[in-house]
Amino acid sequence: MQNKNICFVIHSLQAGGMERVMSELVNYFAATEKYTVHLVLYGIKREVFYEVSKRVLIHKPSFEFDNSKRLFHTVKTIAFLRKTIRAINPISVLSFGETWNNMVLLSLLGTKIPVYVSDRAQPDKSLGKVHDFLRRKLYPRAKGVIVQTQKGLEVFKIMYTHSHFKVIGNPIRPIADRQLKREKVILMVGRYIKIKQQDVLIRIFANLNAEDWKLVLVGYDHLKQSNQKQWEELAKKLQVEDRVVFTGKQEDVEKYYLTSSIFAFTSASEGFPNVIGEAMAACLPVVAYDCVAGPSDLIISGETGYLVPLNDEIQFTQKLQYLIDFPAKREKMGWKGNEFISTFELIDICEQFEQFIVPNTER
Structure with missing residues (x-):
């Protein structure tokens, strides 16, 4: 039986908390061997700082993002996302990032591909008039919205007319004792x-x-x-x-x-x-x-x-x-x-993501 495609979307995997969580999620899904895991990197910087399993298929635009032609390259990126994700034909898409989620949701308007979005910053933080407007209009179209904290849930329930929220914290990796001396x-x-x-x-x-x-x-x-x-x-x-x-x-x-x-x-x-x-x-x-x-x-x-x-x-x-x-x-x-x-053990958190973004019939 052929594995089901699942797609994870993020602007980059540079050094950072959001990026580390995404790397751990794609590695977890790849390790289950139940899915063909696709990772789409589409931001201005597409470097991969964190280790990613060789089983993960990575997709990047063939063009560089030119900030001096921001509008043109934003539209070009939206077109890339739409074409790439439709070709993958995933059972689910998970997107990370506040302003970036708007771009992913825009790119897949009119398709039947289920998109889950996760905000990774202060929940009541304004992203500016344009992105705040887009978020109000687009987030209700997402299949589900993942928030990281109980406070985030309280804020989002007021901000967005959506019934499918889920609180999932980040996986915290255990840190093994190396018998190193504590210093002042x-x-x-x-x-x-x-x-x-x-x-x-x-x-x-x-x-x-x-x-x-x-x-x-x-x-x-x-x-x-x-x-x-x-x-x-x-x-x-x-x-x-x-x-x-x-x-x-x-x-x-x-x-x-x-x-x-x-x-x-x-x-x-x-x-x-x-x-x-x-x-x-x-x-x-x-x-x-x-x-x-x-x-x-x-x-x-x-x-x-x-x-x-x-x-x-x-x-x-x-x-x-x-x-x-x-x-x-x-x-x-x-x-x-x-x-x-x-x-907040890694496997438990990853399992919570899987249960939320993958339909029972597809697991």
């Missing part, structure tokens, strides 16, 4: 973009009573933002430049989780922050801003870490200082976090 390090992992607010964390770090501690920032400049240089200057101005480490892009992020003692996350906007889950999987207590969605689904405040009101730098500083001063408490929180995050 506060860690943050995230791209160097303004919304992540690493500059805020640098200010907070400078106010801590922790002269023998370091702040390690794993990430890289992204979205045409050149923040690292500015933030290095900020660290110098605050006289902590010798204790603030910018690592750049890292393939082995696990090493940093396993050699740090506290995870700090100052992001002001999230969908589902994978890095918080990964830190918990590595037995790190987490201090994070309680932004609209994400951290509150992962952190049990006071037990596995602390949720701090958004942009309350004083309280954030106090919580970090407490964990610095009481190593037994941070160790206890770390182990509780590790136990809690096991509910």
Whole structure:
């Protein structure tokens, strides 16, 4: 019996949380050997940072996207998506990405191909007038809408007239103990973009009573933002430049989780922050801003870490200082976090996706 085609669509597989989840999903579906798995990469940058199974068939446009002719190449990309996905003739399509989902839904208007979309950012975040309008009109046409958190579900039910929602968190990979020594390090992992607010964390770090501690920032400049240089200057101005480490892009992020003692996350906007889950999987207590969605689904405040009101730098500083001063408490929180995050095990999450996007008759 011939395997059924299933199609996953994303703009790229560069280093990032959304992209990592997509890579894990296509690898899971390929490993079941029940489907012929197709992955369509159609964005401006189509590099593949994450490992993808050789069983996955990857489709890319034959043309480069020219931003100077944005409208023309957007239409050309929509035509590519329509032609490619119709030729695949899948039992289901799963699309990731906020503005990108609009493009996929537009490309398949008038077809009977079932399209499932998943938003991966702050649920109430405006994408601009055009994309907000398109989302209101197009999302109700999707076969199903996947949200990452309970808060996201509450927001989306108000925003969109759709009856087929599903809450599915991200898979959190287990992080094996390598018997590495914990160091006096506060860690943050995230791209160097303004919304992540690493500059805020640098200010907070400078106010801590922790002269023998370091702040390690794993990430890289992204979205045409050149923040690292500015933030290095900020660290110098605050006289902590010798204790603030910018690592750049890292393939082995696990090493940093396993050699740090506290995870700090100052992001002001999230969908589902994978890095918080990964830190918990590595037995790190987490201090994070309680932004609209994400951290509150992962952190049990006071037990596995602390949720701090958004942009309350004083309280954030106090919580970090407490964990610095009481190593037994941070160790206890770390182990509780590790136990809690096991509910987001990779296979369980992938099975939830499969049950939602694949009809019973096709499994």
